[in-house]
Amino acid sequence: MSKEIKVSDTAESWIGRWRNKEDRRAMLADINRIMCQIVNDQSEDVINDNVAFDMLLTLSILSTFIESLGE
Secondary structure, three states: OOOOOOOOHHHHHHHHHHHOHHHHHHHHHHHHHHHHHHHHHHHHHHOOOHHHHHHHHHHHHHHHHHHHHOO
16 A cells, blocks of 8 residues: 655755756765865864764765775
8 A cells, every 4th residue: 555645846846856867966076076175175163063073074075985896
């Protein structure tokens, strides 16, 4: 038995873009670019939470590693 769930138009649009492989890759690349910019340029001044900073730094390093492998 399946249940239908109503979502907002914005959520439906986002889900549709996420299901499209090219759009999903573009969104992830944008998120990655923003995350890396924060870590590289403003991390010490903006991020006061050490756990959040460590997490962003780890993700940034992982992103660089993945890029070096050519995905």
